[in-house]
Amino acid sequence: MLGKLVKYDLKAAAKIFILIHAVYMLICFAARFLYMDRLDFSEPSEPLIFSLILFISLITLLVSALSIITCLQVAFRFYRNLFSKEGYLSWTLPVSGPQHLWAKIISGYILMAADCIIIAAGILFLVTGRNVTAAYNTVADELTAELGCSLSTLSLILLAVCLISCISSVIMIYFSVVVGQLFPSHRVLGAVAAYFITNFIIQIISVIFMLVLGFLPGYNTAMLDGKAMMEHMFRLLALSFLLMLVITIAQYIASHYIMKKKINLL
């Protein structure tokens, strides 16, 4: 049953997901051939730097919009399928509450992970023109020494971090939607408020942990050499993952409890 639920969730989301990501990839292709490939890095000038800043800002906006749309898609599918009129069918299927929750976690994760991979693929395509790689090669050694690893390794680490944190993002979205259902007259508003309040609390907890463990205040990363920088980054990542794990488990348990005991489909 779990596989069937996941199948129908993905089927429902597929059309919009494919469409917006296809548009993103088309923009990346166009930007690569019409803009990136025409850049001349041999003589850096002010107009070049200005146009690059503008271009990077636009791509950042595009990537952010894409991620937000995917998150909203995941959230709306969860809400509509379980807590709107569609819930009359979903909740009367011979499927348990945890199966519903797991199906949504799996399908939501697949969409968000695919979003990350497609975004990464688009960016990779943008920056792999001959002129860009040649320009990068001139500063590669210096950059590697500064970072403690090559830019490609760092990018892969960041992608892996994104892929792992998608799980907690999905559960956090569902937790917020479920908490919103506790306010029958303002379900959507309740869910949005729950999302921002939860995020705020997590930020405070993170800062407290960083203070307690000596990451803050005044940890000057600019003074670190490459190796120390990597060690510092991995320590931070380990702390983030630990916190993320605890919070995600707590949110999963809370979502499961609320769905079992408190949900009233009106």
Add this chain to the structure above:
Amino acid sequence: MRPILECNRLTKKYGSFFALTELNLSLERGQIAGLLGPNGSGKTTLIKLLNGLLVPTDGHIMINGLAPGTATKKIVSYLPDCSYFSDHMKVKDIIAYYSDFYKNFSTERASKMLDTLEIDRNMRFSALSKGTKEKVQLVLVMSRDADLYILDEPIGGVDPAARDYILRTILANYNENATVLISTHLISDIENVLDRVIFLQNGRLALNETVDEIRTKYGKSVDALFREVFKC
């Protein structure tokens, strides 16, 4: 044989309002029961509780001896009083969906009924008229070999000719051991198919008798008795 449905001191509160108050009810197999009562009497609340869509404030529900859950959902076929399919789905997608999730769903029976009604399976659900949507939903619900059919206002939004078709569909598609619980305001339309009548009033059981008992005891039709009991 154990009753298909038992409610024991079933209570549901919305805030401080009691939608159902200590309702005791038992329903045997093999009958068509009408769940009747004025607006706000607790009919839809009871139906949602039976389907696990609401959590009781107090009391118990047993369907075939089990509390509402995955096992009871396999044997209960429920028709809500609203459209509940995703608008982007086509009729054929909905049939595939039912076939995927309900082992007791007969695609053949559903297809036959849709053909009789001349409903195009390639149409999107959102493109169907209100009455056709209700017919499609009923066809799907009645195409399951369920032990208990719970139909909330199945004939509320359709024309008289469609009502006849829907009632014929209900009668033709449930087996002798199955029970049908129908909630409606259109008593005169369904009176002839009912074996039993359950009246709810202000969330309490007002009457639970067979149609024959009502006619003998009160010398009235169910419709006339309803108008008398719930006179405004």
